[in-house]
Amino acid sequence: MLNIKTIDDATISQRVYQLNLGPQHPSTHGVMHLLLTLDGEVVVKIEPIIGYSHRGHEKMAENRIYEQFLPNPARMDYLSGMIFNHGYCMAVEKLCGIEVPRRAEYIRVITSELNRIASHFIGTMDYAMGLGAITPFLWGWDDRENILDLLEMISGSRLTYSYGRFGGVRNDITKEFYDGTRKFIDRLRSRFWDYENLINQNVIFIKRSRDVGVITTEDALAFGVTGPTLRGSGVKYDVRKNEPYSAYPEFKFEIPTRKEGDCLARYQVRMAELEQSINIIEQALDHLPPGPVRAKVPRFVTPPEGDCYVTFESARGAAGFYIVSDGTRVPYRIKVRAPSFSNLFVLTKICPGHFLADIVAIFGSIDVTVPEIDR
Amino acid sequence: MLTAGQKKLLVELKSSLAESVPEGQISESDYAAKGYHLDVRLQKGGVRRVAQIMLDRRFILETVTAVDFIDSFELVYLYSTYYQQQVRLLVRIRIAKDAQPYSVSAIYPGAIWLEREVYDFFGIRFQEHPDLKRIINPDEADYFPLLKNFGKTKFTDQIDDILC
Amino acid sequence: MEVKGSPICMPSKGFQVESKEIPGVVGFAPVQDLLNLARVNALWPLTFGIACCAIEMMAAGVARFDWDRFGIIPRGTPRQSDVMVVAGTIPHKLVSTIQTLYDQMPAPKYVIAMGNCAISGGPFSYDGQYAIVNGADKIIPVDVYIPGCPPRPEALLQGFIKIQTKMTKGIIDANRRAEKAARRAKK
Numbered sequence: 086m087l088n089i090k091t092i093d094d095a096t097i098s099q100r101v102y103q104l105n106l107g108p109q110h111p112s113t114h115g116v117m118h119l120l121l122t123l124d125g126e127v128v129v130k131i132e133p134i135i136g137y138s139h140r141g142h143e144k145m146a147e148n149r150i151y152e153q154f155l156p157n158p159a160r161m162d163y164l165s166g167m168i169f170n171h172g173y174c175m176a177v178e179k180l181c182g183i184e185v186p187r188r189a190e191y192i193r194v195i196t197s198e199l200n201r202i203a204s205h206f207i208g209t210m211d212y213a214m215g216l217g218a219i220t221p222f223l224w225g226w227d228d229r230e231n232i233l234d235l236l237e238m239i240s241g242s243r244l245t246y247s248y249g250r251f252g253g254v255r256n257d258i259t260k261e262f263y264d265g266t267r268k269f270i271d272r273l274r275s276r277f278w279d280y281e282n283l284i285n286q287n288v289i290f291i292k293r294s295r296d297v298g299v300i301t302t303e304d305a306l307a308f309g310v311t312g313p314t315l316r317g318s319g320v321k322y323d324v325r326k327n328e329p330y331s332a333y334p335e336f337k338f339e340i341p342t343r344k345e346g347d348c349l350a351r352y353q354v355r356m357a358e359l360e361q362s363i364n365i366i367e368q369a370l371d372h373l374p375p376g377p378v379r380a381k382v383p384r385f386v387t388p389p390e391g392d393c394y395v396t397f398e399s400a401r402g403a404a405g406f407y408i409v410s411d412g413t414r415v416p417y418r419i420k421v422r423a424p425s426f427s428n429l430f431v432l433t434k435i436c437p438g439h440f441l442a443d444i445v446a447i448f449g450s451i452d453v454t455v456p457e458i459d460r
Numbered sequence: 461m462l463t464a465g466q467k468k469l470l471v472e473l474k475s476s477l478a479e480s481v482p483e484g485q486i487s488e489s490d491y492a493a494k495g496y497h498l499d500v501r502l503q504k505g506g507v508r509r510v511a512q513i514m515l516d517r518r519f520i521l522e523t524v525t526a527v528d529f530i531d532s533f534e535l536v537y538l539y540s541t542y543y544q545q546q547v548r549l550l551v552r553i554r555i556a557k558d559a560q561p562y563s564v565s566a567i568y569p570g571a572i573w574l575e576r577e578v579y580d581f582f583g584i585r586f587q588e589h590p591d592l593k594r595i596i597n598p599d600e601a602d603y604f605p606l607l608k609n610f611g612k613t614k615f616t617d618q619i620d621d622i623l624c
Numbered sequence: 625m626e627v628k629g630s631p632i633c634m635p636s637k638g639f640q641v642e643s644k645e646i647p648g649v650v651g652f653a654p655v656q657d658l659l660n661l662a663r664v665n666a667l668w669p670l671t672f673g674i675a676c677c678a679i680e681m682m683a684a685g686v687a688r689f690d691w692d693r694f695g696i697i698p699r700g701t702p703r704q705s706d707v708m709v710v711a712g713t714i715p716h717k718l719v720s721t722i723q724t725l726y727d728q729m730p731a732p733k734y735v736i737a738m739g740n741c742a743i744s745g746g747p748f749s750y751d752g753q754y755a756i757v758n759g760a761d762k763i764i765p766v767d768v769y770i771p772g773c774p775p776r777p778e779a780l781l782q783g784f785i786k787i788q789t790k791m792t793k794g795i796i797d798a799n800r801r802a803e804k805a806a807r808r809a810k811k
Contacts, residue, residue, distance in 0.1 A: 108721050109672055111700035116674050116718065136596040138675055139715045140748045141755035143581075144605050148752060156747055163676040179495060207679075226686040244774050245676055308570035309520045315542070322542030394495035394538065394550065407536070409527050418606075420525040422538075430573045456675050459596050459715075598717045603754065611752040 100124050106444070108137050114211055114448075115455030121444065128444060131436040133429055139459040146419035151177055151251070151386050154416070158406075159245040161421060162457040164207055165400040167200035167236070167246045174249040175330060176395040176406035180388040181251070188376040189253030190332035195266070195369045196236060196248065197331075198362040202273075203232045204400035205355045205362075208313075212352060212449035213284055216293050221284045228276060231269050238262045251386055253379035266370060270363045277360065285356070294349035298435050298447035301346060308434070309427040312402025313358065314451055317351035319344045324398040331397075336368045348450035355452070385414050401425050401452060421460055425453035462491075465545035470497060473547065476513055481506035495548070496538070502553040507537065510551055511564040518543045521564070524574040526582045528608045532556055533584060537564075555584075563589040581606040656794070663706070664788040665695040669736075670705035672725065674712025677739035677774045681711045684777035694784060702728040707787065709780070710760045713741035713748055719763055726764045732797050734790075736783050737766045740773045747773060765798035 106119040116137035122130040142161060146154050158173040159166030171193045178185060185193075210225030233243045239262050240248035240255070248255055284290055300310065300318045315322060323340045325333045341357035343350035388410040396405040402424025409418040428451050436444055462470070474486050477500060485501040500510065511521070522538045537551040555561055563586035565571040575586045576595040583604040586592060594601065603610055673681050685691050685698060699705040702725045714722065726735070737760040740746030745758035760766055767790065770783040790797070 108718070109670075109725060111671070111698075115678065116721075136594075136598070137715065137718045137721070138713070139596045139717065139755050140675075140713050141605065141753060144611065144752075144754070145748065145750065148750060160676055160747070163679060179493065182493070223687045226683065227688060230683070230688045243776070244679055306515075306518060306520055307568055309522055309568075311520075311542075320542055327542065327546045328548075391494075393493070394548070396495070396540075396548075403522070403540075405522070405538075407523070407525065407538070418527045420523070420536075422523045426573065426577075427570055430570060434569070597755075601716075605754055611754055 101129060104441075114453070117448075117453070117455050119444070119448070121441070123441065126440050128436050128439055128441065131433055131444070133432060135429075135455070135458050137459070138456040140456070142421065142460045143419055146416050148415070150414045151388075151416060154419070155250070156245065156247045158421075159247060160456065161423065161460055162399055162401065162404070162425070162454045163244055164204040164454055165197075165200050166244060167240075167248060168197045168397065168399045169404065170246055170249045171197055171331070172395060172397040172399070172404060173406055174251055175397065176393065176408050177251050177386060177388065179395055180391070180393045180408055180410055181382075181386050183252050183380055183382055183386075185253055185331075186377050186380055187332070187374045188257075189378045189380075191369050191373050192254050192258055192378060193249065194332045194336070195258075195366055196239075196246075196254075198366050198369075199232050199236060199266070200246075201400045202359055202362050203229045205313075205359055208400065208452040209352055209355045212348075212446070212452070213290065215445045215449040216290060218284055218287070218290065221280065224276075224280070224283070228273065231272075235262055235265050235269060238265065250379060252382040253377070255379070257378045263370065266366065270366055273359070273363060277356075280356070285353075291349060293443075293446055294352060294450070295347060296345075297348045297439065297443050298450060299346045300431060300435055304431055304434050308431040310402070310431050311424050312398075312400075312428065313351055313354045314402065314428050314431075316340065316342045316354045318346035322403075324396050324403045328396060330395070332369070333365075335372075336365050338364050348446050351450045351452075387412065387414050396422070399424060401454065401457070402428060423457040423460060425451075425455075425457045429453050429458060462497075463545060466497070466547055469545050469547050473498060473513075473517070473549070476517075477510065480509045480513060489550075491548075496550040497547050498549045500549060500551040502551065505553075505562070507535070507551070507553060508562055508564055508567065511537075511567045514539045514549070515567050517541070519549070521568040521571055521574070524564075524571060524578055526578050526584060526606075528582065528606065529554075530608055533559075533582065535561060535578070535584070560585045560587050562587050565589055580604070583607070657792070660792050660794070664791050666697075667695060667707050667734075667784060667787065668697050668699045668705045669707040669709050669784075670702050670725065670729065671698040671700075672708055672710055672722070674710070674714065674718065675741065677711035677741070680774040680777055681709060681738065681780060684780045689777040689781065691781060691784065694781065694788075696784060702726075703730065705729060706732065707734045707736060707784075708764075709736045709738055710742045710764075710766075711738040713746060714757045714760060714763070715755050716757065719757060722760070722763060731799060733799050734767045734787050734797050735760065735764055735799075736768045736770060736780075736787065737761065738770045738772075738780060738783065739775060740771060743769045743771060765802040767798045 101124045104121045104123055108116040108118040118134040120132040142157050158169035162169050206225040206229045210222045214222040237243050239258050240246050305315050321340050321342050338361045341354050390412040392409040394407045396403055404424050405422035407420040411417040477486055483503045487499050489499045491497050519539045519541045522540050525536050527534045532554050535553050539549040563575055578584055580594045580597050737743050742760040748756050749758050768783045768786050770779050
């Protein structure tokens with residue numbers, strides 16, 4: 086890898102040129118525009134240009150009552166829509182002081198973990214497809230379809246959920262969902278070996294991922310990186326363990342980390358997290374408490390004046406909602422902390438010096454969702 | 461309930477913050493109700509001093525945002541850590557509508573984009589920012605969307621019509 | 625028209641030829657119909673997934689719903705595609721990109737507006753919205769609208785079949801209709 090620190094003026098006029106990767110490109114996941122400054126095949130500078138997916142969620146929040154904003158969080162990070170939906174409900178509940186029944190917390194955990202598995206399938210298999218492997222893409226999305234069937238049974242939606250409500254969830258889970266989830270996790274455990282044999286040991290896959298796009302812990306600290314992108318660099322930080330919320334304190338699970346900090350480490354962390362999510366779902370199903378699934382809350386919540394910040398672990402990192410309320414039914418300000426925003430910016434530090442083909446690998450391994458960055 | 465390690469860290473933070481920003485008000489807040497442990501209210505400045513202390517203590521700058529209180533802005537910085545006991549800080553400072561606060565991007569490079577976003581949505585210009593330009597809205601936009609006098613803000617009258 | 629044996633291709637309606645000697649291994653049809661038949665079974669879309677609907681579009685392409693059996697192969701460049709699937713909300717920053725991509729596609733070209741956002745702004749359109757364009761048909765001519773938020777992958781496949789029906793029936797695409805209207809307006 087060439088080590089380029091300065092750009093000579095003479096070189097600029099002769100060899101260095103700018104290339105647009107996006108906004109429409111088969112290998113950028115979503116409308117992401119990467120402005121690359123290349124010296125031949127080597128990247129000298131990379132500037133991500135965002136805003137192609139901006140829908141004005143934060144302004145919309147000031148025009149909606151709290152209940153009317155419920156469909157929006159799932160459309161920000163649509164791959165972990167259930168997690169964002171529950172996170173927003175948690176934020177309003179914290180502001181109002183609403184207590185959620187235990188059964189609802191367990192159901193939230195089960196659906197969030199199922200959503201996390203579905204999102205990690207996309208994250209890992211889209212990364213593999215970016216490197217040229219088509220079959221893992223088809224396998225991963227097919228496994229994900231089973232999860233979508235389960236979640237559609239109870240929420241009615243495949244992708245953008247509004248299943249959570251202030252005080253719990255909308256409706257109880259059915260026996261069909263319970264049996265289906267049990268069958269699904271049994272089947273998934275055997276599928277791990279299939280993926281291991283298919284792609285994890287593939288020579289080309291490893292050669293293109295090993296030592297590519299190394300994020301050091303100093304970089305991660307300076308840029309605020311969180312999530313599997315951070316855990317691939319050896320830092321054991323997961324909001325579910327560091328700042329436990331909902332029913333997570335009652336479950337036993339590990340936080341997988343890897344030391345190397347390259348693309349392969351981030352991929353392996355995501356694959357290892359699938360197993361941990363299955364453990365959590367199993368424990369939750371084993372100990373599911375009876376009871377109501379929704380607390381009694383007024384039809385329109387009116388939080389007292391003040392602010393609060395709630396953080397939760399989405400599939401991409403530590404997300405959060407900062408809500409400022411002025412005592413009315415309409416929020417004064419809602420700020421969404423999107424993990425992909427900070428994770429994407431670290432590219433400007435780690436990409437220079439790599440080849441053009443490695444940019445696709447690095448970008449895929451960071452696993453961003455563009456509408457979450459733009460909100 | 462705070463663990464012993466968290467309490468010790470909070471005490472250390474309070475003392476080092478009080479030492480470097482004496483005019484700020486540092487108060488502990490109820491984590492279960494607010495979501496953060498320490499609420500630091502700065503008066504005239506000191507954002508960069510606080511940021512340097514947090515970086516030395518291995519905290520990350522999680523987000524930077526602003527709230528438009530019609531006659532002033534409130535800049536909010538959120539710090540959290542992934543190394544020691546989990547302690548979360550909210551640093552806020554009230555600035556006038558035409559104030560130009562200093563950027564913390566020399567200390568936390570991640571703030572380059574975070575402050576660009578605040579400029580893009582509120583029009584707050586940061587001094588000594590390496591690259592202050594729009595980030596999410598189109599480059600030729602001449603509006604700052606999240607200001608309270610832009611577009612529609614309070615929707616309450618129409619909401620009653622729709623819901624009843 | 626009665627054709628003996630099994631014809632290779634179906635003749636178009638209203639074509640009257642009585643022929644008992646010809647064994648009936650071929651049919652007769654206007655060239656345009658044959659071309660339509662070929663075009664219909666090889667619709668190559670330009671995948672332009674912007675937001676959430678892009679995931680359902682990708683889901684229509686993978687194993688369970690599989691658009692490949694309709695002959696649909698996604699192409700990365702507009703120069704090789706004849707359908708553009710606009711999947712997602714269109715913010716102002718993206719308008720010139722969409723127009724450039726649409727102009728780069730060779731005629732005859734079709735546009736599918738997938739999802740509520742591409743039809744009319746969807747859940748993000750409210751009085752006071754500053755960020756988005758209320759629908760893809762404000763910037764490019766659209767042939768098929770697929771409602772849903774997001775629509776199921778089967779709905780996208782039905783949208784493609786609707787375009788196939790339009791092609792075989794000879795209904796002109798929205799692009800040509802827009803061009804004709806522009807020419808008429810100029811006169």
